[in-house]
Amino acid sequence: MAISPIIGSAVTRVDGKLKVTGGAQYAVDHPIEGVAYGAPVASTIGSGRIANIDLSVAEAMPGVLGILYHGNCGPVYRTAGPFERNSIVSEGRPPFEDNKVYYYGQYVALVVADTFERALDAAAHVKVDYETAKPVTRMSEVTTPLGPAHRSYSRGDAETAFKNAPVKTDEVYTTPTETHNPMEMHATIAVWKGNHVTLYETTQGVVNMQGVVSQMLGVPLDNVHIVSPFVGSGFGGKLFPWPNTILAAMAARKLGRPVKVTVPRSLMFTTVGHRPITEQHIRLGATQDGKLQAVIHEVKNPTSLLSDYMENATGSTPVMYSCPNVKTAQWVVRLNIGSPMAMRGPGACPGMYGLDSALDDLAIKLNMDPLEIRLKNYAERDESSGKPFSSKHLRECYTKGAERIGWSKRTPGVGSMRDGNEIVGLGVGTAIWGAYRGGAHARVRLSADGRARVSSATQDIGTGTYTVMALIVADKTGLPVERIDSVLGDSSLPPGPMSGGSTATATIVPAVAAASVKVIGQMLDLASRTNGSPYKGVDAQTLAMTNGRVHKQGEAPESGIPFEKLLEMQQIAALEAEAQTGGAPDADNYSMHCFGAHFVEVGWDPGIARLRVRKTVTVMDAGRIISEKSARNQILGAVVMGIGMGMFEDTYYDPRNAKPLNNNFADYIVATNADIPEQEVIFLDYPDPVIGEYGARGIGEIGLVGVAPALTMAVYHATGVRVRNLPVRIEQLMKA
Amino acid sequence: MQAFRYTQAKTVDVALDPGQRFLAGGTTLVDLMKLNVETPHSVVDINLLPLDRVEPTPDGGLKVGALVRNSDLANHADVKARYTVLSEALLSGASPQLRNMATTGGNLLQRTRCYYYRDINYACNKREPGSGCPAQDGFNRIHAVLGGSDQCVATHPSDMAVAMMALEAVVHAKGAKGERQIALENFYLTPGTTPDKENVLEPDELITYVTLPRLAAGTRSHYLKLRDRAQYEFALASAAVVVQVEGSRIRRVRIALGGVGTKPWRSKEAEAVLEGKPAHTKNFEAAAAAAMRGAKPLKYNGFKIELAKQAIVRTLSMVTA
């Protein structure tokens, strides 16, 4: 069946009006009668143990209903582990398990009171005495040998090839700790009815959260209900539950009263993840004309004492460029900091900053154009697996982007392009992100009021999932989007995908399509056997549904009958079908990735050490675009975040007590509107023939990958300063 | 935040005891109360006082009520036209939402953004005299290179006050002992051994007005703020220049710096280099060097010395062009 023009058109997101009018209820917005407020008390040391907790003052304060800590919190369990489906937690240790402190900002108590203000005031009066140990906050302080790599890859003989290569680069690139900081802070309202608990949440995975909560609280899965209709973004920080969710549930159970817990912004820097530092040692060997002979990419990242999180920065390295000899290795180092967690474009984002920066260093050494060296090493197939790419149009991304930014006018000399007080610099970076489609269930219902309803236990974290689901139903049934209700964010719906890894769209689309086809089939069947139906007795196989009307194939839809009429004739409220779909059938034979190219133009005013981004152009080869507006929105936002990664973001820990010193939005700087220039986004819109009927791949993360190296190369072009430690700072450039 | 009493002042004759605080826009006070850095037992809201007007003074200057909001002052026609540096400084500060709340009096009295001052789990001589200063060997990229002591190196973060320094503003205050006027130049104190005392105001004194003197015809002014991002960030270095050029020579100039000093920093040294001299780059650079001669870098903020010089040179070039 042909795909209708509504797919890929600029439909306004279906939840847009609710969001801009305040009608969308985020986690803490749910009005719950009798709700009490939980205020966390967090550790102010980086390592050690709680020697004593004095609750006497706090307990006597007005409105205080109870205080939980390790001595009185009641049972809380560890999850059964990764072998058990849907039980992934961000931090293995349940809150309040014992009196040990592993990092600054770890929960040590939760004060519950009848108002938010009273809870906060009492929390400030919980007196905690610690036995303090010296925290280890930097990888350089860890002197024990790294030992064998925790993950590695090799093809050819990279060390020998590097040794023999006529041209080499050998540099260390670092990326800082970045904190996810979604607008909506992590929050939970927990409501118990007997042995059943409902959690109003903000999560990227209602299904996984249901499993985790059931296991950690020791109640059957059926007794746990997760409700998360709107999510003020997550950026990966909300993929898997953090202790705050369990704390709210524990407190509500103990006190026999609904409890609301919001993680304050300051604790968003310690207790709900971050993208850890990466330290990347990259060695490239090449021929005189810039053809790669050896790529050696070795990465260390810190993790906490409670998580094994590895920032897989070498993940894309074997796939990205053509090279016979490639070696990668990764290590994790344990520090007294909160647990890291995947942040938008995990692995690839810091990893491609390293790899593309190294390639630029090679280009600088060879006096080669940065775009030319990328084309020179273009990978025609996935050399790590030998498989063909399901669909790759990266070359076109480069050429289209180059045209739009005016790359041909780029003069190679450092500082050679001027505009008034500003020196102009141009750089290019490559984006790559694995495309994956998993399994999902979806349900579609056609009801007598002429509306359709599509549902699945997935989430919309701002990425447009509500709209994508509606568009697929619109495409299949021909109903206008206004007559379709999208329902998600509820664990009682048929299990749907996580909003993570840029997989939700590719995963949910086939399930919704299959459920739509199924329910349409039922409707055609109904038409062929309903008394009074113009198609009574007609073979259902010869019927079709268009514009919401059942008609004979080959005849105009207007000749047919609206489906709601058929339901009326049969006195049926609705027809409903559920479908389950899995991975792409032919996925094993292909390497599936999204690609893209970013072009960044910066302006450097050396008289006042001012750097700004003047323009960005992004061209994406991301499969077929289902919802144009939300897709564009994803890429625009990701590039903004990439500018933040390149120029601003850096969580810095005080080495004395492991506190993130800039744990607020005045001191942790991200890009503001004034930092963002004209941005151009182009989608090539080639359907991926392998991933499924619609050819749609995910695009939530790829937009961030490759922005930072394009930016630092543009900075070098303008200033002559090669920044290898993000973010680019004024003081580094003042050496220009 | 700890529980407190809330009252509203109906007249400017309010008596305060040391455990009380005036509440104006609240953008500093309430912020610090939430951090338990400020723990007043009672708060006296002064927003009902009739101090929210900008009026001309008989000698051709401007009288600004202590409760005039930063946004209103920045967009006041007279301020935009004649006291450009002030309008620009205000608009470079904070965010629109904050400026809509922030007041003239409150802005002068805003507290430092030093990380250690703002966290009660750290020692801080400003908060608790004698307890210590973790900024000295801590992360001090945002700290002061001018006016610091071994007890405190926190910057005064106001942009408005820097512009007002260059405009030679006068603070009007009213307390138990009556009314008085304090030249802004004499208003702030360097930390020395008493970093808890940031200015000469008595705890019970209320700022009622700030007056701006008349500027001679042909005076030009400009504020330039340098920082990591383009908006919504405190200055790493800023310069306010008010200048009167006659022919090609500088007749009179006032220069103040932000982001680099423990108080809004007037540089008479830089002014002395320039007065009577031709307005050209060599002299601007000499003035900038004079302004930063006494600067003492800490581990992470040495770049501010050069950055402040750049701010001075560029601002002078712009206003004299």
Ligand SMILES: Cc1cc2nc3c(=O)[nH]c(=O)nc-3n(C[C@H](O)[C@H](O)[C@H](O)COP(=O)(O)OP(=O)(O)OC[C@H]3O[C@@H](n4cnc5c(N)ncnc54)[C@H](O)[C@@H]3O)c2cc1C
């Ligand atoms: C996130 C953030 C970013 C900011 N960025 C900047 C920036 O870039 N540049 C900048 O200059 N500022 C910035 N600020 C600071 C802001 O300008 C000040 O908070 C504001 O000007 C204070 O004014 P207010 O009226 O809100 O003061 P309040 O908080 O009401 O009062 C501050 C203090 O002054 C006292 N007080 C107030 N009025 C009087 C009076 N009439 N007489 C005696 N005492 C009085 C109060 O008791 C209190 O101690 C920022 C603030 C925040 C929170």
